[in-house]
Amino acid sequence: MKTGAQSATHTASASRAAAEHLVSLFGERVLAQQVTVDDIPTLWFARDTIVQVLTILRDEMFAGAKFEMLFDLTAIDERLRVNRQGQPASDFTVVYQLMSFSGNVDLRLKVPLQDADLCLPTVTHLWPNANWYEREVWDMFGIRFDGHPNLYRLVLPPTWEGHALRKEHPARATEMEPFSLDDAQTDIEQEALKFKPEEWGMKRASDDSEFMFLNLGPNHPSVHGAFRIAVQLDGEILVDAVPDIGYHHRGAEKMGERQSWHTFIPYTDRIDYLGGVMNNLPYVMAVEKMAGIQVPDRVKTIRIMLSEMFRICSHLLFYGTFAQDVGQLSPIFYMFVERERIFNIIESICGARMHPGWFRIGGVAQDLPQGWDKQIRELLEFMPPRLDEYDAMVLNNGILKRRTQGVGAYTTQDAFDWGVTGAGLRATGFEWDMRKQRPYSGYENFDFDVPIAANGDCYDRCAVRVEEMRQSLRIIKQCVDNMPSGDYKSSHPLTTPPRKEKTMQDIETLINHFLSVSWGPVIPPNEVSMAVEATKGINSYYLVSDGNTTSYRTRIRTPSFAHLQMIPAISRGFMVSDLIAIIASIDFVMADVDR
Amino acid sequence: MGWIEWQVGSGLNIASILLVVIVVAAMLIWVERRLLGFWQDRLGPNRVGPFGLLQVVADMIKIFTKEDWVPPFADRFSFVLAPTIIMIVILLSFSVVPFAPGVGVVDSNVGVLFVLAMASLGAYSVMLGGLSSDNKYALLGSLRAAAQMVSYEVFMGISLLGVVALAGTFNLREIVEVQENGWFVVPQFVGFLIFLIAGVAESHRLPFDIPEAEQEICAGYHTEYSGMKFGMFFVGEYLGLVLISSLITVLFFGGWHGPFGIGLLPPLVWFALKASAFIAFFILLRAAIPRPRYDQLMSYGWLFLLPLSLINLLVTGVVILAAN
Numbered sequence: 001m002k003t004g005a006q007s008a009t010h011t012a013s014a015s016r017a018a019a020e021h022l023v024s025l026f027g028e029r030v031l032a033q034q035v036t037v038d039d040i041p042t043l044w045f046a047r048d049t050i051v052q053v054l055t056i057l058r059d060e061m062f063a064g065a066k067f068e069m070l071f072d073l074t075a076i077d078e079r080l081r082v083n084r085q086g087q088p089a090s091d092f093t094v095v096y097q098l099m100s101f102s103g104n105v106d107l108r109l110k111v112p113l114q115d116a117d118l119c120l121p122t123v124t125h126l127w128p129n130a131n132w133y134e135r136e137v138w139d140m141f142g143i144r145f146d147g148h149p150n151l152y153r154l155v156l157p158p159t160w161e162g163h164a165l166r167k168e169h170p171a172r173a174t175e176m177e178p179f180s181l182d183d184a185q186t187d188i189e190q191e192a193l194k195f196k197p198e199e200w201g202m203k204r205a206s207d208d209s210e211f212m213f214l215n216l217g218p219n220h221p222s223v224h225g226a227f228r229i230a231v232q233l234d235g236e237i238l239v240d241a242v243p244d245i246g247y248h249h250r251g252a253e254k255m256g257e258r259q260s261w262h263t264f265i266p267y268t269d270r271i272d273y274l275g276g277v278m279n280n281l282p283y284v285m286a287v288e289k290m291a292g293i294q295v296p297d298r299v300k301t302i303r304i305m306l307s308e309m310f311r312i313c314s315h316l317l318f319y320g321t322f323a324q325d326v327g328q329l330s331p332i333f334y335m336f337v338e339r340e341r342i343f344n345i346i347e348s349i350c351g352a353r354m355h356p357g358w359f360r361i362g363g364v365a366q367d368l369p370q371g372w373d374k375q376i377r378e379l380l381e382f383m384p385p386r387l388d389e390y391d392a393m394v395l396n397n398g399i400l401k402r403r404t405q406g407v408g409a410y411t412t413q414d415a416f417d418w419g420v421t422g423a424g425l426r427a428t429g430f431e432w433d434m435r436k437q438r439p440y441s442g443y444e445n446f447d448f449d450v451p452i453a454a455n456g457d458c459y460d461r462c463a464v465r466v467e468e469m470r471q472s473l474r475i476i477k478q479c480v481d482n483m484p485s486g487d488y489k490s491s492h493p494l495t496t497p498p499r500k501e502k503t504m505q506d507i508e509t510l511i512n513h514f515l516s517v518s519w520g521p522v523i524p525p526n527e528v529s530m531a532v533e534a535t536k537g538i539n540s541y542y543l544v545s546d547g548n549t550t551s552y553r554t555r556i557r558t559p560s561f562a563h564l565q566m567i568p569a570i571s572r573g574f575m576v577s578d579l580i581a582i583i584a585s586i587d588f589v590m591a592d593v594d595r
Numbered sequence: 596m597g598w599i600e601w602q603v604g605s606g607l608n609i610a611s612i613l614l615v616v617i618v619v620a621a622m623l624i625w626v627e628r629r630l631l632g633f634w635q636d637r638l639g640p641n642r643v644g645p646f647g648l649l650q651v652v653a654d655m656i657k658i659f660t661k662e663d664w665v666p667p668f669a670d671r672f673s674f675v676l677a678p679t680i681i682m683i684v685i686l687l688s689f690s691v692v693p694f695a696p697g698v699g700v701v702d703s704n705v706g707v708l709f710v711l712a713m714a715s716l717g718a719y720s721v722m723l724g725g726l727s728s729d730n731k732y733a734l735l736g737s738l739r740a741a742a743q744m745v746s747y748e749v750f751m752g753i754s755l756l757g758v759v760a761l762a763g764t765f766n767l768r769e770i771v772e773v774q775e776n777g778w779f780v781v782p783q784f785v786g787f788l789i790f791l792i793a794g795v796a797e798s799h800r801l802p803f804d805i806p807e808a809e810q811e812i813c814a815g816y817h818t819e820y821s822g823m824k825f826g827m828f829f830v831g832e833y834l835g836l837v838l839i840s841s842l843i844t845v846l847f848f849g850g851w852h853g854p855f856g857i858g859l860l861p862p863l864v865w866f867a868l869k870a871s872a873f874i875a876f877f878i879l880l881r882a883a884i885p886r887p888r889y890d891q892l893m894s895y896g897w898l899f900l901l902p903l904s905l906i907n908l909l910v911t912g913v914v915i916l917a918a919n
Contacts, residue, residue, distance in 0.1 A: 214731050222810045236735065236889065325810045327802060327886025333635035399802065399885045576735070577888045580811050 015039045018065075018105045026053060031088050031112070036527040037289050040097075042108040044088050047120040050096075050111050057098060057107065058126055065103025068416040070123070072097040072540065072557040073133035075141045077167045079115070081546050083525035091115040092141055096123075097529065097542070097557075101416070101430075104437055108529070119144040129419040132565045140165035140253075150200065155246040155594055158192040164254060171251070171258045195230040200242050202232055209234055214576075218247045222325050222580045225590030229567065229579075236575045241568040245561075248590035256543075256554025260520030261287055262496040264551070266357035268541075271556060272592040273354065274314040275535045276346070278307045280359035282541045285440060286530035290523050290545055291494040293362045297484040300442035302364050305376075305479035306349070306356075307532075308472040309342050312383075314535035315465045315472075318587040322462050323394045325584035326403050331394050338383055345375045361521065362495030367488040373480045380477050387469060395463060408570045408582035409457035418569065419562035422537025423464045424586065428456035434533035441532075448474050458585035465587065494521045520549045536560055536587055556595050560588035609700050616689055620833040625650050627833075627878050634882045661822035669819060670727040677724035678820065678827035681717055685834040688713040692841050693768040695851045695862035706767035707759060710842065711752050714797055717835075718744040721799070721806060724828070725816035736815020739889050740799065740806030746896050747796035753904040754789035757782075757911040758846050771850030778854075780847040782914075785907040787847045789900055794843065796892070798835035800877060802884040805892060840873035841866075 019041030023030055029052075031044040045053050057067045076093045078084065090112030098107045111120055122145040123130045134145040135154035142163040145151060153160060162169050170176050181189070197204060197213055204211060217228035226247035232239040252271060256264050268279040281303055288295065316339050320332030343353040349372055350356035350365070358365050394400060412428040414420075425432055433450040435443040451467035453460035489495055493512045502509045515522075525547040531540035537559025546552035563586045571579045625640065625648065632639025640647040665671050688710050690700035703709055718741060725737020758779050762770045770779075780787050796803040807815040817828045844850060848869050851862030860868075887895065 212731060214735075221813055323885065327804075327808070327810065328884065329631070329801065330635050330882045333637055337636060397885060399887050402891060403885065403888055575888060575890065577808070577811050577886075 015041055015105050018103065018107065019043075022107070025056075029053065032086060034087060034110070034527075036108070036529075038286075038528040038530065040106045040108050040529060042110065042527070044110045044112065047111050047113065050109065051121050051123060051126070053109065054096065054098075054123055054126055065100050065105070067098035067100045067107060068102065069099040069419055070096065070127035070130055070133070071099040071106065071419065071538075072542065072555070073123075073130055073137065074542070074555045074557075075137045075143055075165075076544060076553045077141065077165065080167050081544075081552055083546050088112045089114075092118055092143055094120060094137065094143060095542070095555075101432060106529070113143065118142060119146055121146050122148040124148060127419070128417050128569070129562055129565055132561065139163065142166065152199075153246075155249045157189070157246070159189060164251060169254075171254050195242070195244075197230075197232065200240075202240055206234065211239060216579075217244075222583060223590075224321070224583070224588065227564075227590050227593070229583075231576070231579065233576070236577075238571055238574055238576065238579055241571060241579070243564050243567050245564060245590070245593050247594065249594040250591075252595040253554050253556055256551050256556075258550065260549050261523055261551065262361060262520045264554070265359065265361075266355065268556075269355035269357045270591060271558060271595060272314075272534060272536060272539065272560070272589055274310075274317055274589055275539075275592075276306075276310040276313070276354055277303070277350070277356055277358050278310045278314075278532070278534050279539070280357065281307055281441065282530045282532045282534075282539055283543075284359045284361050285532070286528045286541045286543045287361050287523060289528045289530060290526045290543065291361065291492065291521065292524075293490050293492040293494060295362060295490050296486045296488070297442065298486040299363045299488055299490070301479050301483055302368060302488065303359060303441055304443065304446070305476055305483075306346065306358070308475045308479075309346060311472050311535050312469050313339050313342050314587075315469050318465055319390065319394065319462065319469075322584045322587075323400065325580050326400050328394065328397070328400065331390060334386070334390065334393075338379075338386065341375075341379055341382070345379065348372070348375065360489070360496055362492055363487070363489030368483075373483075376476065376480050380473060380480070383473060384470070387466070391466065395459075395466060401459060403577070404458035404462070404581050404585065406455070407458045407574060407578045408585060409455055410566070410570050411456060414566075414569070415456070418566040420537070420566060421559050421562070422533065422535075423461055423468065424456075424537065424563060426450065427453045427460035427464045429454045434531060434538060438531075440530075446475050446478050448472075458581050461585045461587070494523070496521050522547065522549055523551075531557075534559065536589075536592060537563065558592045558595065560586075560590075560592040561595075563588055564593055608698060612689065612694070612698070612700060613686070616686070616834065616837060617830070620830050620837055621651050621655065623833040623836065623874065624654060624829070626874075627881075630875065630878050631882055634879065655826075658823055658826040663822050663824070666728065666730075666819050668729045670729065673723045673727035674819075675824065677720050677727060678817075678824045678831065680723070681720035681831035682827050682834070684713040684716045684720070685831060685838055688838050689834075689841075691767055692838070692845060693771050693850060694841075694866050698863060699768065702766070702768055704764070704766045707755055707765045707770075710767075711748070711755075714744075714751070715748055717797070718748075720828075720831070721816050724820070725806075728816070728819040730819050732812045732814075733816050733818045735812045736806045736808075736818070739808075739812075740816055742893065743796055743799065743803070743805055743889075746893060747793045750789055750896060750900045750904050751793035751797060753901075753908055754786045754793060755846065756908050757786040760908075760911055760915055767845050771845055771852070774849040775852055778847060778849040778852075783847060783907075783911070785903065786911075787843070789904045789907070790846070791843065792900065794839035795877065795880065796896075798832060798839055800832065800836065801881040802886050803892060804886065805889050808886060836874055836877055837870065840870040840877065843873050844869040 022043060023033060029045060029049045031046060034042040036042050074095050078090050078093050092113045094111045096109040122134055132154060134148055135151060137143050138151050139153045139156050140163055156164060195213060212233040214231045214233055216231055217223040218226040228244040229241050231241045252267055255267055265280055268283045269276060271279050316335040320335040323331040347353050349368060350358040412430040415425045415428050429452055431450050431452050436450055448471045451464050453464050489499060491499060496516055498513045498516045503513045523545040525545050527544050529540055529542040531538050539559060540557040542555035543551050544553040571582050629639040640650040643649040643653045665674055691703050691706035691709050693699045721740040722737045725733040759765060761779060762773045799806050817825060820828060844866060851866045853859060853865050
């Protein structure tokens with residue numbers, strides 16, 4: 001507990017120091033400084049200076065620290081926002097969130113834009129991963145990025161009208177005209193989906209051969225959902241590729257602006273649909289931070305225990321499908337045995353299996369049932385020897401090694417450039433785990449290792465995840481052995497649903513209870529960003545509250561989105577079979593990419 | 596054998612072999628799924644009939660009643676021709692297989708060569724199927740298939756020559772008779788291994804199902820096939836499996852002879868037992884091993900199997916010469 005408190009104060013003071021330094025460094029270029037509850041320094045810059053500032057931040061900072069990664073890039077439609085005290089006038093604000101691994105701090109930069117003139121310079125030359133983020137902002141808000149190489153729509157169909165995350169865009173199908181698709185429109189849509197190599201600067205032939213353009217997906221056995229990659233092939237050698245996403249888009253961020261703070265929780269389960277309650281965690285922690293709720297230790301430990309179970313489930317499915325995509329039929333069936341056991345445990349605790357939606361603002365839905373630890377202890381006995389068997393079957397298999405070692409490798413610097421986090425980053429030999437570096441929910445009290453590998457290839461990404469399962473089992477064991485007693489819910493009035501004991505005794509509690517269960521809690525105006533080490537990398541929720549029962553802006557930064565963008569860069573020059581191994585090794589689900 | 600005169604090449608013989616071979620191949624669909632289920636901690640098909648035995652019937656009804664569809668962009672003639680080739684050449688190969696004394700279709704003195712020739716023709720089926728489909732995945736599949744089958748034929752042929760040299764004949768029936776007192780798997784163990792590997796590659800089953808590679812090129816050369824034409828590819832693959840297992844039995848494991856001269860069981864039963872064991876082994880192989888990459892399979896063949904099979908042949912020749 002002590003180390004955790006120390007590291008928390010360290011982070012906060014480091015952030016303050018960074019903020020002061022930046023204000024003195026950039027002087028008059030800083031339009032304003034904003035204070036947010038998450039202690040991330042938030043500075044406003046004009047669009048003429050933003051590229052210059054970002055370049056300085058990427059290349060030189062202070063005391064050896066740099067901002068290596070463009071963690072997130074998004075925008076806010078500010079036109080209906082009421083509580084903007086101290087912020088420069090802006091219709092649309094573009095938000096850059098940078099992450100420094102060397103200094104272990106984050107930084108948020110904002111650029112105000114006026115409705116009449118929605119454009120700003122691109123930063124794709126600074127961070128290649130800005131490409132998709134800028135396309136997404138163009139798609140969702142209609143903000144242009146000058147100098148962007150291919151500023152096409154990314155998530156919505158190319159024929160879509162309007163920009164979905166603008167406030168005037170309807171959130172529900174019932175607010176729009178009834179949908180119909182006649183033959184003529186079908187042809188137009190089909191034509192719009194056709195891959196045109198020239199749009200992407202691809203040639204149809206080289207000097208000595210003609211290229212084949214192959215549509216891999218949106219329905220293909222190995223793309224793990226609805227995902228299309230248009231590949232340019234010379235024989236079986238991959239010359240270039242263009243990933244095409246958006247087939248699994250549900251508008252989760254838009255739903256966040258429509259659902260109450262409480263009723264959005266089950267939607268988060270479906271973001272990374274293999275991560276279950278792990279998705280609830282960053283969201284509820286972000287809301288709790290704005291509401292000022294401190295949750296009891298028992299809640300923290302329950303949350304960790306369930307999250308780690310879901311981490312194992314997700315990794316098991318990855319492990320099995322990875323082997324399957326390399327052509328090994330059987331492992332996935334064995335791995336479903338453990339997965340089934342874990343789902344049975346989760347079901348006995350939460351009442352649901354894959355998407356329990358079980359965390360609540362200020363706690364969890366219910367206390368642990370009686371005898372909850374028996375099945376978990378059995379699992380802790382049952383699983384380790386089976387994991388060793390899987391190693392013998394999959395990781396130590398000669399053919400699998402030859403198929404995956406040296407394939408799709410990248411360095412730590414590449415990982416920073418492309419926004420790669422999680423096992424993909426650790427496989428390059430860089431030890432970074434949010435649970436260690438910035439402990440949340442009480443991870444500082446647990447004893448576990450952060451596995452890393454050296455080469456950053458497909459094999460290493462798999463090996464890191466396999467070891468992570470063992471570490472997760474260690475964490476779960478410590479949860480079972482040391483589960484704190486106490487409440488499963490905070491007594492803070494904004495806890496949802498609120499505690500009921502005192503409602504019949506004083507009018508204040510009764511009113512609070514009535515409002516919170518009818519309207520839902522009203523969260524004080526603020527901004528917060530909360531990141532966790534999710535199953536696939538760093539998952540973060542950036543929430544803007546305007547003092548209402550719903551979120552003003554919900555930004556979900558998912559790891560898979562960043563990872564998919566990297567596919568062409570790491571698969572050029574390999575064969576089609578290698579591309580499949582690379583896709584398998586990334587471990588993504590399309591729901592996590594498209595949101 | 597009872598009151599019917601069993602004679603190689605009699606009408607009854609031909610009819611019953613054809614029937615048994617096709618029924619066995621069809622039943623293998625069920626056998627494979629059940630065995631895979633058993634090895635993979637699950638049940639497999641167990642709903643239709645006792646132990647799911649009638650699953651094959653259900654599958655057949657489905658396949659026969661499906662619309663006989665040829666994609667409009669395909670080359671109709673070769674599209675229809677391709678699956679028939681594989682059925683015909685494999686069934687023809689069975690004609691030279693000596694199942695037991697008196698049981699067989701033809702007693703050919705070039706049996707080994709005939710089998711190899713038919714295997715070469717089989718490559719056309721896969722190539723035509725992929726090319727006529729006018730589908731990029733099918734094209735990739737048939738390119739892979741052509742390279743793989745043509746290459747592995749070479750090693751298959753050379754690996755057999757050791758047996759031929761030892762037996763002094765190309766006649767499969769005589770090869771079995773020579774093995775009465777000792778199976779060729781002992782002196783020709785290397786040849787056996789190479790033939791086994793090449794056999795899997797020729798029948799393109801996992802781990803060497805590179806022309807179909809579902810995870811990569813979605814069933815490859817037969818992507819566009821459905822209904823009965825797909826069924827012919829499907830059954831053709833199982834026929835190929837039975838054929839390779841029978842050939843291993845004939846060439847290396849003494850055909851209908853029991854081990855160490857034990858005559859306990861009827862010859863046909865010995866043959867069936869041995870062939871079944873190899874079929875089960877091939878299914879186990881599919882459950883256990885991942886798929887190598889296409890270029891890895893090629894370099895493994897040409898850089899490792901080819902020299903090995905040549906050395907095997909050379910050593911066999913030297914030993915035979917020295918013994919004489």
